[in-house]
Amino acid sequence: MGGEAEDQQSPLLRSCSSPEGPLERTDESGSLSGGLQGSSILTFLYVVYMSIKTVVFSNKLNSLIVFGPAAILVQKLTDKSAWVFFLSLVGITPLAKRLGYATEQLAFYTGPTVGGLLNATFGNAIELIISILAMKSGMIRVVQLSLLGSILSNLLLVLGCAFFYGGFVLHKEQLFNKTTAVVNSGLLFMAVMGLLFPTVLHYTHTKVYFGKSELALSRFSTCIMLVTYAAYLFFQLKNQRNLNVPLNEDITLGVSIGSSTQMALFVIPFSVVLGWIMGQPMDLNCQLFETATLFISVFVVALMLQEGTHYFKGLMLPLCYLIVAASFFVHVDVSPGVQLKFHLV
Secondary structure, X not given: OHXXXXXXXXXXXXXXHOOOOOOOOXXXXXXXXXXXXXXXXXXXXXXHHHHHHHHHHOOHHHHHHHHHHHHXXXXXXXXXXXXXXXXXXXXXXXXXXXXXXXXXXXXXXXXXXXXXXXXXXXXXXXXXXXXXXXXXXXXXXXXXXXXXXXXHHXXXXXXXXXXXXXXXXXXXXXXXXXXXXXXXXXXXXXXXXXXXXXXXXXXXXXXXXXXXHHHHHHHHHHHHHHHHHHHHHXXXXXXXXXXXXXXXOOOHHHHHHHHHHHHHHHHHHHHHHHHHHHOOOOOOOOOHHHHHHHHHHHHHHHHHOOXXXXXXXXXXXXXXXXXXXXXXXXXXXXXXXXXXXXXXX
């Protein structure tokens, strides 16, 4: 086995490790340290080459990357926004796949807790960039709805599809850390509380200062939510289990629920703080319909995680997502000015 594995090495790697390689050619290089340095550089270049080859060419889905530049080209040459959206959606699919692959590889060295955290962080970077750009243009409602939509898709669609595929297609027992699931569920309910009270304060007309109380409450709540998320990170990293734990436990939840938790307790509060700095009245009042939808979705997911999971529970979550999608399809987003008009009438 050892000889066969050695024969399969590339000529470059053999030249770096064989007795006849640069390590013994002190008479040509002038010194043994020079040979060692050259060998290290060649080995590093070989590792980089193999890594790029694995990441770029190991999956047939990567051929869809060309749709990304095609979307940019169509945007520059035409005004077909629908085609730009479709091409961008197809082009971003392999990038998301490669992101998941990279964080899974990191999880082998850092453990599923840090691996899931890294995946959630890089995955939520897109929403954070969109929030910053939209906030500069004063599109507060776009920021609120995009962040809420990201939470709902991760909780219902992503988590449900993962459970369904793992239980029905792979026919494997699905294991997860129940303590982590309970903690994440509690954090999501806390985030819902932060969104709920400014909304209730607005719709019950019990605010002390008209138009200012919910904004002040939102800014205070975001500070508490950011402190809570920092404490959660400290808890997760300090209490991380042995890094040799098999990755078939704590990573799907780390990606899906962890992403939702980070979105609810960090990205949304950060957006409020960012609006505060920019002078934009970004608050946690996401209107009653959206807040109620988020509360019910978090409640359903928390119930699904109580006694383990199987493919039928995984099927139920995407079906719930379809109900949510249909509800938003028939829902009309009323602007604050129209709301005020209705209240005066």
